[in-house]
Amino acid sequence: MAADYSPYSFIVVLFLCALAFALLPLGLALLWGRLFSPGKPGPQKNAIYECGLESKGDAWIPFRAEYYLYGILFLVFDVEIVFLLPFAVAFSGLPTGAIIAMLIFVLLLVEGLAWAWAKGILDWR
Amino acid sequence: MGLGQGHIGLEIIMDEALRNELKRHGILTTTLEDLYNWGRKNSVWPLGFGLACCAIEMIAASMSRWDLARFGAEVFRPSPRQADLMIVAGTVTKKMAPQVVRLYNQMPEPKYVIAMGACAISGGPFKQGYNVLKGIDRYIPVDIHIPGCPPRPEALLHAFMTLQRKIDSQSLLGPERPRHLQAEAPSEFPVPEYGEHDLEPPKNGTLWQPPVLARG
Numbered sequence: 385m386a387a388d389y390s391p392y393s394f395i396v397v398l399f400l401c402a403l404a405f406a407l408l409p410l411g412l413a414l415l416w417g418r419l420f421s422p423g424k425p426g427p428q429k430n431a432i433y434e435c436g437l438e439s440k441g442d443a444w445i446p447f448r449a450e451y452y453l454y455g456i457l458f459l460v461f462d463v464e465i466v467f468l469l470p471f472a473v474a475f476s477g478l479p480t481g482a483i484i485a486m487l488i489f490v491l492l493l494v495e496g497l498a499w500a501w502a503k504g505i506l507d508w509r
Numbered sequence: 510m511g512l513g514q515g516h517i518g519l520e521i522i523m524d525e526a527l528r529n530e531l532k533r534h535g536i537l538t539t540t541l542e543d544l545y546n547w548g549r550k551n552s553v554w555p556l557g558f559g560l561a562c563c564a565i566e567m568i569a570a571s572m573s574r575w576d577l578a579r580f581g582a583e584v585f586r587p588s589p590r591q592a593d594l595m596i597v598a599g600t601v602t603k604k605m606a607p608q609v610v611r612l613y614n615q616m617p618e619p620k621y622v623i624a625m626g627a628c629a630i631s632g633g634p635f636k637q638g639y640n641v642l643k644g645i646d647r648y649i650p651v652d653i654h655i656p657g658c659p660p661r662p663e664a665l666l667h668a669f670m671t672l673q674r675k676i677d678s679q680s681l682l683g684p685e686r687p688r689h690l691q692a693e694a695p696s697e698f699p700v701p702e703y704g705e706h707d708l709e710p711p712k713n714g715t716l717w718q719p720p721v722l723a724r725g
Contacts, residue, residue, distance in 0.1 A: 421618065422691070429614055429617070436607075
């Protein structure tokens with residue numbers, strides 16, 4: 385037997401097999417398409433799919449900067465409800481450290497709310 | 510049965526007697542064409558697309574009681590890019606017709622159309638209506654028509670099996686080969702637009718001609 389036999393060489397063999405397994409069907413499909421079925425692109429076929437309607441405008445439209453304020457408010461209340469509910473459920477069994485940590489967390493969120501309030505975002509317009 | 514007639518280098522002639530003899534010994538022979546059609550007919554993915562009440566029957570056909578999955582067609586695709594079959598299930602209003610044709614155009618070849626129900630094939634009970642298209646076959650090539658108002662899921666299954674037979678009988682080569690294998694055959698069909706009184710054009714003349722009334 386050859387002395388330079390590497391116990392890891394089979395990994396290379398497996399890798400090549402895996403590669404062939406993936407590439408062979410792709411190659412066959414390409415060959416099939418080349419042989420038999422002609423490609424038929426067209427302006428409508430290549431158009432953006434919008435449930436059959438013609439698309440208008442661009443997808444890269446700017447959002448109004450005000451939207452970010454609503455984003456922040458949503459985040460405040462969303463995160464608050466996610467954490468407050470388990471906090472309330474487990475409240476009586478919590479150690480003091482956990483309660484203080486939670487209060488700090490709520491304080492951070494309330495800070496955001498207070499900032500939004502002071503900015504006047506909560507006023508109905 | 511060979512691949513077809515007169516194609517260079519691909520012709521394999523094996524007569525029926527030899528095939529049967531081999532089959533008797535447990536050796537199955539097939540052709541590329543048969544394999545291709547067998548794969549295609551058992552994986553017809555419809556477009557998830559319903560227009561009216563017929564769509565409810567279409568949905569019922571895809572559920573467990575009628576189980577369209579037995580025919581390999583349970584995968585209703587939400588995008589025309591992945592769909593092979595358009596089931597026009599319901600009344601096509603003139604407002605909806607351009608969208609239907611555009612969706613059909615956006616499907617990749619090979620693509621098939623089942624016109625399901627009286628409305629899709631002829632306008633049905635709303636044929637006299639000013640706003641109803643009198644059959645989707647005026648704009649796109651329909652492979653299977655199902656009558657009924659609405660057709661029962663069994664009727665849709667029957668249409669499916671008819672479509673499978675149609676796919677199975679399509680040849681890979683030769684002048685009789687289906688549209689998607691012919692380079693010069695169109696894949697897109699003109700989308701109608703709203704004119705002053707009606708859709709413009711009111712029909713695709715290459716696909717549909719009004720029936721000639723014979724008065725005797």
